[in-house]
Amino acid sequence: RRGQQVLPLESAQDQCRPLNSVPRDEAALALRLTLQHLEQRLEANQFNGGNKTSDLVSDYRCGRLGPAVVNASFLPDEAVRSLSGRELLLYQRLARRLRKSLMRLRDLRMxxxxxxxxxxxxxxxxxxxxxxGHLLPSEHSVVAHLRSANFSLQLLPWNDTEQRLDGISGTFGPSNNRRPIEFPSYPNSRW
Structure with a gap:
């Protein structure tokens, strides 16, 4: 911080608004499916695999995160296949709504x-x-929006000795009056 003012890009209300806008029938379905999935995993003692935070951090550090992570289903495929016709439509509508409001609209706003x-x-x-998630390669990411507004961005290298990302550096404006911008990234990105 070093004497710099810290200002948020989003408020907690901005982050919660997409969830608060979900219709009751979709929220009820999501809650029921989530509880069923958790009960099944608990019964099968399967709480030690798949998309754990440590796995995601490792993928992040190695540059393996990408659109597949952002576009992943909210539920395992077997849970989605078990849905009735109406439930499947509700689930698909909810997934589209959340993907759009949790990522795309927030990316644009940021x-x-x-x-x-x-x-x-x-x-x-x-x-x-x-x-x-807002920096992953995508035509709707924060990076894509800034690039379309003529920002020039480049990745900064991964610092192995300090186990941290140096981020993205970029400039905007005429070459004699460029303004630097920086924000976190992950290594081996393909923007």
Whole structure:
């Protein structure tokens, strides 16, 4: 922080709004399916596999996260296959709604806020903390939106000795008056 002002790109309300907008029938289905899935895993003693936080962190560090993670189903395939026709339609509608509102719309809003803040504070250094899901290679990511607004972004290297990511560095504006921007990334990205 070193004396810099810390400003959020989103409020807690911004983050919760997509979940609060889910219709009751879709929320009830999601809750029931989640509880069924957790009960099945508990009965089968399968709480030690698949997308654990440590696995995701390892994939992040190795540059293996990508659209497949963001576009992954909210439920295992076997749970989705067991849905009746109406339930399947509800689930698909909910998945589309959440994917759009939790990622795409938030990505656009964050990119717009980054642009606005950079415009207001020309010549000042700024740091933006953005969750990795919003930086994954996608035509709708924060990075894609900033690039379409003529920001020039480049990856900074992974620092193995300190076990941290150095982030993304970028500039915007005429070559004689470029403003640096930085935000976290993961190694081996293919933007």
């Amino acid at each position: 990119a717009e806020r980054i642009q606005r803040r950079l415009g207001m504070k020309e010549g000042q250094s700024m740091l933006f903390a953005v969750g990795v």
